[in-house]
Amino acid sequence: MIQQRERVAEFRRLHQSGTFVMANPWDVGSARALAGLGFAALATTSAGFAWSMGQPDNAVGLQPTLSHLRTISAAVQVPVNADFQNGYAIEPDDVAANVRLAAETGIAGLSIEDFSGDPTDPLLEAGLAAERIVAARAALDAAGRGLVLTARSEGFVWGRPDLNDTIRRLTAYAEAGADCLYAPWITDLAHVATIVRAVAPKPVNLLIHTPFATVADAARIGVRRISVGGMLAKTAWRGFLSATHEILTQGTFTQFADLPDLNGLLES
Template sequence: MSKVEIFSRLHRGRTPDDPLVLPGPWDAASARALAEAGFPALATPSAAVAASLGYEDGATPAGEMFAAVARIVRAVDVPVSADVEGGYGLAPKELVERLLEAGAVGCNLEDSDGGVLKDPQEHAERLAEVRYAAGDQLFVNARVDTFLRGVHDPEQTIRRAALYVAAGADCVYPIGAPTTVLPLLRSGIQGPMNVFAPLDGAGPSPAGLGELGATRVTFGPGLQRRATAALREIAAGLRT
């Protein structure tokens, strides 16, 4: 069985209290640590990779992002999905080729650019082109940025999600959605749903998010930021 088949199967048949938990590595060392902890798959967060390379979120050159993903993939045996932001302006065929060259089994694609939501029909057409180019070689996670961009009507999120699923997305990610609306989103979205979980303990646990409707749970750059904070604390102690 290929890694993409393994990754796809991890999203199926999950019970509500057992969502797929996908921690986000930012380099080869963090990927190895997470794989050794027993996680069956990983998902890179673009903001964390950007920070590890010395860039602000959204400012990483495409070549450096794909190279970082390739290093992470080489470091572990488990499947790795890659956050490639909006696709770096690459044509769908080239985007797919570069993801596959890096060894990724899936990708996140955002539906906003420069803080502005994209036209949902146009984005759905792009997702369809990515799906056509990828065939069954990539698991596509379509991020829906409505809540992130100040559009708090769940129905708009559901409408965008429906377009993206119809275009071939395997999973939908309504980033920033309040936990209170997750059951409504779950009832209106077909297929797997990705939910963000903060690491500050303020929200439900991954299992709790699963009971609210999450198929899979990711943490964005939270692990990298927590690790950096720990390093700062250690470094401060070295000066005393």
């Protein structure tokens, strides 16, 4: 418990000023490597974890996710934020119950999104979505560990790229008790800057899923936190798939040259 409190305190400190990158591991090896390389905080990725389980994103349920959170939190000393998807429930009371379980895994924070689970009608009604954040905040406060609550609005992910609606939702989530606000898949820095101003002084997380911005760019417009979602996992999968394609189609192994010393990286 004391160690978790220390990680939560450090995670909150990171959000107070400057800009930090929160890299996203998908298993113990990648988590230890990223922490060893110097990232001050990590975040799980539901997509990367699902792929490592041989499943598509959004296909892994609550119990495997809770086990994954415990495993990743125990593997590193830095704060870990949980990609907790939509709370694995719709009704606020059910979200709260699941958040309480997540708070016991050793994480320093978690995110709750407003995805309905139905791609044809992807966003929960705004009032219900805000009630879910209220419930998640109450659950975390009741746990007494001060975890950082991030509220995500998923319109740009699911083909509803309405900036005004996104801002209305994020503002409501901030008022409902979210500590950090997040609208993934926005690639227009002017839009991001508008969100930063709208929810200030609360911090904003920016997802970099394409090379549209740098850390310096994000810092200039006041972004506090950057994450990369499943992109590091995809990068690893790209190398794997590229090498296997070469073997199958050309019978050569050129991509086995100049490989990293993983034993050396992870031996500590």
